[in-house]
Amino acid sequence: MTILEIKNVTKQFGGLTALSDVSFQIDEGEIRGLIGPNGAGKSTMFKNIAGFYTPTNGNILYQGKNIEGQKPHTIAELGIVRTFQETTLFQEMTVFENALVGTHIKGRTDVFSAIFGLDKNKQKAAGEKVMEVLEFMGLSDRKDQFASELPLGSQRALALSIALVSEPKIMLMDEPFAGMNPEETNHMMDLTRKVRESGITIVLVEHDMKAVMGLCHYLTVLNFGEVLAQGTPEEIRGNDKVIEAYLGGVK
Amino acid sequence: MNNKSILTRQNIFFGAIFFAIIIAMPHFLKFHHQDLLIFLTVNVLVVCSYRLVTLTGEWSLIHAVMMGVGTYTATLLFNHYDLAMWFTIPMAGLVSGLVAVLLCFPLLRMTQFYFLIGSFAAGEAIRLIWIYHVGLFGGTSGLRGVEPPILFGIDFLDPIPYYYLTLAVVTLCLILLYRIENSRVGLTLHSIHWKAPLAESVGVNAWKYRALAFILGSFFVGIAGALKVHYIGSVTPNQFGIGYMVFILIWVIVGGYNKFYGPIIGVIALTVFDESIRSFEVLRPAIYGGVLIASILFLPLGLESVPGKLKAWFGIGRTRQEPPLTDQ
Ligand SMILES: Nc1ncnc2c1ncn2[C@@H]1O[C@H](COP(=O)(O)OP(=O)(O)O)[C@@H](O)[C@H]1O
Numbered sequence: 001m002t003i004l005e006i007k008n009v010t011k012q013f014g015g016l017t018a019l020s021d022v023s024f025q026i027d028e029g030e031i032r033g034l035i036g037p038n039g040a041g042k043s044t045m046f047k048n049i050a051g052f053y054t055p056t057n058g059n060i061l062y063q064g065k066n067i068e069g070q071k072p073h074t075i076a077e078l079g080i081v082r083t084f085q086e087t088t089l090f091q092e093m094t095v096f097e098n099a100l101v102g103t104h105i106k107g108r109t110d111v112f113s114a115i116f117g118l119d120k121n122k123q124k125a126a127g128e129k130v131m132e133v134l135e136f137m138g139l140s141d142r143k144d145q146f147a148s149e150l151p152l153g154s155q156r157a158l159a160l161s162i163a164l165v166s167e168p169k170i171m172l173m174d175e176p177f178a179g180m181n182p183e184e185t186n187h188m189m190d191l192t193r194k195v196r197e198s199g200i201t202i203v204l205v206e207h208d209m210k211a212v213m214g215l216c217h218y219l220t221v222l223n224f225g226e227v228l229a230q231g232t233p234e235e236i237r238g239n240d241k242v243i244e245a246y247l248g249g250v251k
Numbered sequence: 252m253n254n255k256s257i258l259t260r261q262n263i264f265f266g267a268i269f270f271a272i273i274i275a276m277p278h279f280l281k282f283h284h285q286d287l288l289i290f291l292t293v294n295v296l297v298v299c300s301y302r303l304v305t306l307t308g309e310w311s312l313i314h315a316v317m318m319g320v321g322t323y324t325a326t327l328l329f330n331h332y333d334l335a336m337w338f339t340i341p342m343a344g345l346v347s348g349l350v351a352v353l354l355c356f357p358l359l360r361m362t363q364f365y366f367l368i369g370s371f372a373a374g375e376a377i378r379l380i381w382i383y384h385v386g387l388f389g390g391t392s393g394l395r396g397v398e399p400p401i402l403f404g405i406d407f408l409d410p411i412p413y414y415y416l417t418l419a420v421v422t423l424c425l426i427l428l429y430r431i432e433n434s435r436v437g438l439t440l441h442s443i444h445w446k447a448p449l450a451e452s453v454g455v456n457a458w459k460y461r462a463l464a465f466i467l468g469s470f471f472v473g474i475a476g477a478l479k480v481h482y483i484g485s486v487t488p489n490q491f492g493i494g495y496m497v498f499i500l501i502w503v504i505v506g507g508y509n510k511f512y513g514p515i516i517g518v519i520a521l522t523v524f525d526e527s528i529r530s531f532e533v534l535r536p537a538i539y540g541g542v543l544i545a546s547i548l549f550l551p552l553g554l555e556s557v558p559g560k561l562k563a564w565f566g567i568g569r570t571r572q573e574p575p576l577t578d579q
Pocket residue numbers: 013016017018036037038039040041042043044045
């Protein structure tokens with residue numbers, strides 16, 4: 001069943017067309033790879049879906065409803081959460097606090113309850129959810145460390161945790177494997193699979209071909225803001241256009 | 252969420268001593284200094300409420316004027332409706348908060364530098380209203396005739412009872428401010444400061460929380476405004492000009508805005524310092540300015556960071572910032 005549909009989306013920045021009439025669909029429960037050379041428009045696509053940009057043209061349908069142009073926090077409430085290309089954390093907060101911010105949708109409270117502690121049960125539940133996810137991500141031992149003190153692999157895992165505790169339906173992951181060593185990559189691949197098994201649809205932007213080929217059920221290839229090809233990892237691997245545009249030197 | 256952790260035996264001990272000192276204090280001071288003590292107590296609320304506004308990372312230049320909104324509200328309610336201070340104080344907070352609600356819509360479309368300048372312009376506009384609406388606000392010479400209450404035979408015109416009254420109200424407000432900062436709401440405000448897009452990506456409506464901080468900060472500073480006018484008895488638009496605003500900024504920055512108690516240390520230290528160099532007369536502003544520059548150069552994190560630095564100097568324990576906010 002289609003959960004997310006991108007319909008003829010165009011995004012222009014002044015004279016520059018970052019996305020040009022892009023259409024594709026994502027099924028519920030899949031891990032979709034969105035690949036393409038640098039500057040192809042992958043991050044721009046994510047930002048359009050997550051509400052950080054408004055498409056110049058076209059529609060984005062989530063569970064059949066138009067969501068393009070909505071604010072990021074509204075999209076998050078609908079169940080679509082993005083992670084960021086550069087490691088983006090609340091560096092000055094502890095691991096626990098970082099993940100706790102992720103529980104905002106369920107854990108938020110009004111000033112009155114905050115002052116008089118009327119939200120105790122809610123906060124307790126949020127704390128438990130956080131610990132559950134940190135456990136899942138192998139971060140529970142580090143919960144009182146500052147985010148800035150973590151090694152890169154754990155920082156990535158924390159970024160994923162912040163998104164996960166918000167209990168999204170779709171996670172948009174922007175290059176989660178960048179800069180990881182093989183061991184960290186393997187660990188992250190396991191985590192990504194586990195996330196998907198918990199019922200979350202994943203869209204993955206990634207350059208690490210081992211991760212992409214190993215994880216994704218289906219790939220959409222972008223090049224110069226257009227959809228160049230779509231298919232299973234095997235089909236894409238053998239697609240001449242893709243090899244020329246993207247894998248060229250690698251193969 | 253972490254109120255347990257602040258109620259350690261040590262904290263209670265030092266807290267008790269601190270309270271004993273501030274309660275005994277006015278009895279050892281001259282009349283002039285008793286006045287100063289009251290203004291200082293009011294200013295503590297001013298800087299702490301300002302810090303709440305800055306938690307989201309937005310610095311405004313309208314805080315002094317929002318205090319003025321509270322002051323004028325209390326003055327008008329007292330003069331026209333003869334309302335007692337018990338009503339004028341909360342009303343001053345509410346009206347300041349309400350004005351902040353209205354200002355949110357134009358002002359919070361801006362962030363950072365633009366917000367700073369926009370808030371200054373909005374503040375000047377409000378001051379112009381006070382100046383030109385002579386009938387209601389008394390123009391440049393302002394309004395007078397506000398009096399403190401008389402209750403149970405105690406005349407609060409006396410500095411000592413008025414000081415205790417101020418202390419009680421300010422302490423209550425500080426407790427509320429502390430509770431807010433250490434709650435989920437405070438966590439969200441902090442998160443917007445450190446990385447607004449990340450907070451938004453998990454559902455935080457950053458605009459709404461910036462507005463909330465601004466409105467709450469204005470509410471509390473409105474109360475400070477009312478407290479002040481019931482003591483000095485009169486109000487003019489110039490009390491809330493950019494000069495006073497700059498002092499608020501200096502107190503907060505010199506004290507250190509990363510911790511709840513930083514601005515409190517700042518306003519106390521600088522008030523005491525300013526008073527202690529009174530005898531230098533014409534040189535006073537120069538000395539004051541010099542100390543400011545030195546403190547910003549050598550203590551960019553504020554006076555609040557001194558104990559940590561000393562500890563690091565002598566190698567006692569770790570210097571890591573203590574975790575702010577929640578823990579479980
Ligand atoms: N905010 C922006 N303003 C102007 N140009 C942008 C902006 N964001 C992205 N671009 C441009 O859009 C194109 C696609 O960028 P991006 O989506 O980041 O590529 P990718 O993530 O595939 O490497 C690039 O040419 C980039 O320079």
